[in-house]
Amino acid sequence: MKILCMDIGTGTQDILLYDSEKDLENACQLILPSPTLRVARAIRRATRERRPILLTGVTMGGGPCQWAVEDHLRAGLPVYATPEAARTFNDDLEVVRAMGVQIVSEDEAARLDRQVVRLALRDVDWEALRRAFEAFDVPLRLDGVAVAVFDHGAAPPGYSDRKFRFDYLARQLAERRDLLAFAHRGEEIHSILTRLQAVVRTVREAFDGPVAAMDTAPAAVLGATLDPQVAAWRHRVVVNIGNFHTLAFRMRNGEVEGLFEHHTGLLDQEKLDRLLSRLMAGDLRFEEVFEDMGHGALMFETTPMAPEGVAVVGPRRGLLRGSRHPVYFAVPYGDMMLTGCFGLLQAFAALYPELASPILDSLRGAPRPAPWERLDES
CATH class of the missing domain: 3.30.420 (Nucleotidyltransferase; domain 5)
Incomplete structure (x- = not known):
């Protein structure tokens, strides 16, 4: 299979x-x-060539490709997008129009000048x-x-x-x-x-x-729990430090007792250590994370936990090197x-x-x- x-x-x-x-x-x-990086590179080539772009396809991940679109528009170059592709940047198409993107139908897209660079958006190629x-x-x-x-x-x-x-x-x-x-x-x-x-x-x-x-x-986080050392812990915190977002779960016997999610770019080791301490203590509040431009926090269990370990994965995991917590860089099946x-x-x-x-x-x-x-x- x-x-x-x-x-x-x-x-x-x-x-x-x-x-x-x-x-x-x-x-x-x-x-x-990533797909969004590939699209961003294609957009930046079009910017250097001073050519308009047309985005078709489906809703995909934003970030780098959206930043490239914004730079293209700042360069005074047109950006056209079909409605579903445009929702890559915001589900509210009026917000996308306010960026300067021109929303076009599939028929209108087909009639655009041949000088337009046509890019199909999708997360799976x-x-x-x-x-x-x-x-x-x-x-x-x-x-x-x-x-x-x-x-x-x-x-x-x-x-x-x-x-x-x-x-x-x-x-x-x-x-x-x-x-x-x-x-x-x-x-x-x-x-x-x-x-x-x-x-x-x-x-x-x-x-x-x-x-x-x-x-x-x-x-x-689920994959990290397949590392034998992490699997052996009954009380654990598992953190995924991604390029864009950081999500931490406090878990007991596989059950989630609390979590928080923040933007990685707004974290340093001191702040992340502090958030993890509050997660373990059980007193981390939604507003504390949300008002710092993160997504929020949720506690199901407010009794303090002394975890057997803090498992860390993700491409930005180095943010917790030297942490004051008992950090373990999980490597399930030898491949983080x-x-x-x-x-x-x-x-x-x-x-x-x-x-x-x-x-x-x-x-x-x-x-x-x-x-x-x-x-x-x-």
Whole structure:
């Protein structure tokens, strides 16, 4: 059984091709520039060439590509976008128009001058992935797909997207208090999660089998708990320090007791240490994080916790080197950058129990023959 796991962030997209006939350490993997970085680079080329751009496709991750669009507009160059592509920058199209982006229909887009640089927005580029794997004689014949992206959700006009995002986190944990609260079958994604829905639609263009979708930070935290040392802790804090967002969970026996989410760029080691101390003490408040331009905090348990350890993952994990807390840099299956993919694999098994047995065997480390042991020597 083969499952393509894709953890799509701001800086990188981390890809694992799970194969039930191989040890996880032998699985094919790719660490590539994120889709938003690729789009941003294409926009900046157009800016240097003084050419207008047209954005089509679906809603995808913003950040770098939005900053490139803003620079393009400041250079006095036109930006056109179809409605769904424009929602990459804001779900309220009036806000996008106020940026200076000209919203056009598909028909109007087709009639634009040939000098326009046409860029299709999407978080999953099937053709590029297929070429990359097939260049090394690895055909993408899949039994499942699991994908993670960060989704603020489609906030109503005038409502803080940071607050709306945190409302989603709180609502999911009100239903179940473990990390699988953030994992969904492809057909069951809530309508407010427009980016996750767009990703699944893109996946469906090339694959009609089982699809699991999850928020990136909980996927990484779930993956971190597969590290044997982290798994052994009953009382733990797990932190994912991403390029753009930092999310920390306080957990007891797998149950979430509290969390906070902030923007990584607004954190230094002292502030992050302080937030973690407050999370452990049980007295961290939503307003403390939100008023500092983060997303918020939520405490289900206010009794102080002395965790057995603080597990840290994510591309910006170095922010906690030298922390005053008992920090452990988790490396599930020997690969920190694939932590989110391992979490996705665990979530896929939970969402599709009929396919779970070989996946769970792999995650438990059941031995598989080495690849060369199965070669036909006749």
